[in-house]
Amino acid sequence: MTSKGKINKQDVAKLLSEWGKEFTVFVPSQDAGVATWARWDGKDTSFLEWYRNTIVPPKAIFLPPVEEMFSFKKDKASYQIELPASDEKTPLIFGIRPCDAKALAIIDMTFKDVYEDPYYLSKRNNTILIGLGCTNPYDSCFCTSLYDGPSDVSDVDLMLTDIGDEFLVEEVTEKGKELMAKTSLAEEATEADEVRAKEAKEAAYNKVTRQLDTKDIEEKLLANFDDKDYWEKVAAKCISCGVCTFLCPTCYCFDINDELIRNQGGRLRSWDSCAFPLYTKMPMENPRLEKWRRVRQKVCHKYGFYPMNFDIIACTGCGRCIRLCPVNWDITQALASLPVRAQA
Amino acid sequence: MTATHISHRSKFLAEGNVYLPHIAVIDKIIDETYDTKTFHLNFKDDKLRGEFTFNSGQFALFSVFGIGEAPFVISSSPTRSDHLEITVRRVGRLTNALHRLGVGAEVGFRGPYGNGFPLDLLNGKNLVFVGGGIGLTPLRSLIWNVVDNRDKYGNIDIIYGARSPADLCLKYDLEAWNEDETVNMVTTVDKGDEDWAGRVGFVPAVLEQVAPSAINAVAIVCGPPIMIRFTFPVLGKLGFSPEQILTTLEKRMKCGIGKCGRCNIGNIYVCRDGPVFSYAQIKDFISSEY
Numbered sequence: 001m002t003s004k005g006k007i008n009k010q011d012v013a014k015l016l017s018e019w020g021k022e023f024t025v026f027v028p029s030q031d032a033g034v035a036t037w038a039r040w041d042g043k044d045t046s047f048l049e050w051y052r053n054t055i056v057p058p059k060a061i062f063l064p065p066v067e068e069m070f071s072f073k074k075d076k077a078s079y080q081i082e083l084p085a086s087d088e089k090t091p092l093i094f095g096i097r098p099c100d101a102k103a104l105a106i107i108d109m110t111f112k113d114v115y116e117d118p119y120y121l122s123k124r125n126n127t128i129l130i131g132l133g134c135t136n137p138y139d140s141c142f143c144t145s146l147y148d149g150p151s152d153v154s155d156v157d158l159m160l161t162d163i164g165d166e167f168l169v170e171e172v173t174e175k176g177k178e179l180m181a182k183t184s185l186a187e188e189a190t191e192a193d194e195v196r197a198k199e200a201k202e203a204a205y206n207k208v209t210r211q212l213d214t215k216d217i218e219e220k221l222l223a224n225f226d227d228k229d230y231w232e233k234v235a236a237k238c239i240s241c242g243v244c245t246f247l248c249p250t251c252y253c254f255d256i257n258d259e260l261i262r263n264q265g266g267r268l269r270s271w272d273s274c275a276f277p278l279y280t281k282m283p284m285e286n287p288r289l290e291k292w293r294r295v296r297q298k299v300c301h302k303y304g305f306y307p308m309n310f311d312i313i314a315c316t317g318c319g320r321c322i323r324l325c326p327v328n329w330d331i332t333q334a335l336a337s338l339p340v341r342a343q344a
Numbered sequence: 345m346t347a348t349h350i351s352h353r354s355k356f357l358a359e360g361n362v363y364l365p366h367i368a369v370i371d372k373i374i375d376e377t378y379d380t381k382t383f384h385l386n387f388k389d390d391k392l393r394g395e396f397t398f399n400s401g402q403f404a405l406f407s408v409f410g411i412g413e414a415p416f417v418i419s420s421s422p423t424r425s426d427h428l429e430i431t432v433r434r435v436g437r438l439t440n441a442l443h444r445l446g447v448g449a450e451v452g453f454r455g456p457y458g459n460g461f462p463l464d465l466l467n468g469k470n471l472v473f474v475g476g477g478i479g480l481t482p483l484r485s486l487i488w489n490v491v492d493n494r495d496k497y498g499n500i501d502i503i504y505g506a507r508s509p510a511d512l513c514l515k516y517d518l519e520a521w522n523e524d525e526t527v528n529m530v531t532t533v534d535k536g537d538e539d540w541a542g543r544v545g546f547v548p549a550v551l552e553q554v555a556p557s558a559i560n561a562v563a564i565v566c567g568p569p570i571m572i573r574f575t576f577p578v579l580g581k582l583g584f585s586p587e588q589i590l591t592t593l594e595k596r597m598k599c600g601i602g603k604c605g606r607c608n609i610g611n612i613y614v615c616r617d618g619p620v621f622s623y624a625q626i627k628d629f630i631s632s633e634y
Contacts, residue, residue: 255598
């Protein structure tokens with residue numbers, strides 16, 4: 001049984017200030033009307049009022065949309081390479097939703113695979129995740145089809161549940177326990193608090209009504225991999241804008257490009273997307289020039305190839321790709337319409 | 345195939361950072377054809393120069409600072425390790441930039457990546473090399489490798505073709521292998537010109553005429569996808585099983601280490617799991633996007 005405490009919402013600013021001495025605290029933030037993650041400014045906790053989930057997922061903290069890998073300078077005929085300065089404090093993410101915490105655990109696998117990715121892992125290693133259970137999921141959410149849903153604690157250090165004026169705090173990991181031991185702002189939770197938390201969790205779980213049948217999904221997809229008619233139908237309205245991949249918490253594909261002005265420049269890594277034909281373009285040919293092949297890649301990567309390579313579906317049911325798609329493309333509908341075939 | 349089975353990993357990371365390039369200097373440039381050059385490179389760091397090793401068939405990410413990076417197979421043989429060679433056809437932004445560089449220019453290097461050819465499996469076998477155009481470059485590293493260890497292998501047949509006599513790469517190597525009595529070198533072109541006295545015909549058709557035996561043999565194929573697709577059935581007719589056929593695949597790559605996403609064929613990443621595959625493996629791929 002995890003020990004439980006509670007934090008008054010009025011004290012969140014004080015708590016974040018305490019943590020800010022040791023960590024770089026990230027909180028939900030508005031950037032020109034787009035909900036994203038930003039370093040906490042030391043006072044504003046208004047996100048507690050508006051935050052449901054961010055549009056930009058927290059992967060952006062570890063894999064920024066654009067990041068300088070190193071800079072270089074040409075001196076006569078020689079190049080000098082310099083690494084960027086790194087943030088010495090460990091990141092602490094306050095309020096991450098269970099779906100997005102799980103997404104980080106999923107993409108960690110790729111960034112640790114064979115070669116460690118120093119840019120991602122230097123920020124990600126030892127990161128503290130303070131989860132905030134969803135009490136108001138969107139109608140596009142389908143997390144309960146993929147794991148324990150809006151209150152799942154498996155990928156966070158502490159899990160907070162909104163019980164009115166307070167957050168009930170569950171200590172999930174040793175790191176989480178240490179954090180709570182250090183603060184004097186926590187009170188012991190009463191039995192009534194725990195009952196309220198339990199009710200909030202159940203209510204949240206039941207609010208997630210969208211369902212995706214993931215049973216044998218990998219086998220079903222592979223059985224239909226060469227069904228061009230199905231993929232063309234599924235891909236028909238997609239406009240290849242890439243939004244569903246850029247804003248997907250488990251999409252990690254990137255591009256690497258150089259910039260150079262006079263004799264100084266840098267190598268930049270930036271988000272890329274399998275939705276774009278250029279992503280796979282070679283000088284003489286392109287294996288995924290046709291749109292249906294790119295849509296097939298996206299769907300099969302998440303529900304087929306990733307499970308084959310890492311034993312986990314690379315989707316957390318966060319619903320961003322459904323609610324942010326400009327043409328209402330819906331992955332749950334696409335997968336539900338997979339033709340049923342006799343298994344070979 | 346799961347990620348944890350990968351045993352080949354570059355030991356030559358700059359400052360432990362897999363994305364940081366080493367600096368290599370261009371020592372020599374050879375004009376191969378109207379659009380192809382071979383670059384001889386040496387690491388600037390003496391220690392790395394002494395320690396560096398790779399397998400035939402492995403590739404690396406080469407960069408022109410300010411333009412970008414691209415993967416090229418190392419076309420020299422590890423048996424001739426005083427420098428590295430890459431043979432580059434001018435087809436895009438990065439290759440154009442490389443072609444504009446002169447002797448003494450610095451380029452970035454990170455690698456070697458990928459698996460390379462399985463030398464253990466080739467030991468004691470008759471080898472049939474089938475190459476087309478610039479696809480000779482990965483074969484070339486292996487051919488010099490086996491020629492330099494000649495007693496370890498049986499017969500060596502090389503069937504190499506290009507679109508025209510002007511497109512034949514590495515002519516000095518073709519000549520050397522032609523003069524080597526222990527090697528059966530067959531050169532062909534799709535279309536000859538007035539000076540061409542050699543064979544004319546597509547590589548798969550010429551392979552069928554030459555008809556090397558499949559007994560105790562391995563065929564190693566590299567060339568444009570269209571050539572590869574027509575070569576597999578011919579090898580099948582000659583009695584080669586899918587396990588006896590190796591090829592090396594090419595894809596657009598950015599990271600070279602299985603992270604950036606784009607070089608996949610189904611769940612296979614060409615950079616991480618290849619680029620060398622047997623035809624038996626390829627036939628089992630979920631996707632035919634190769």
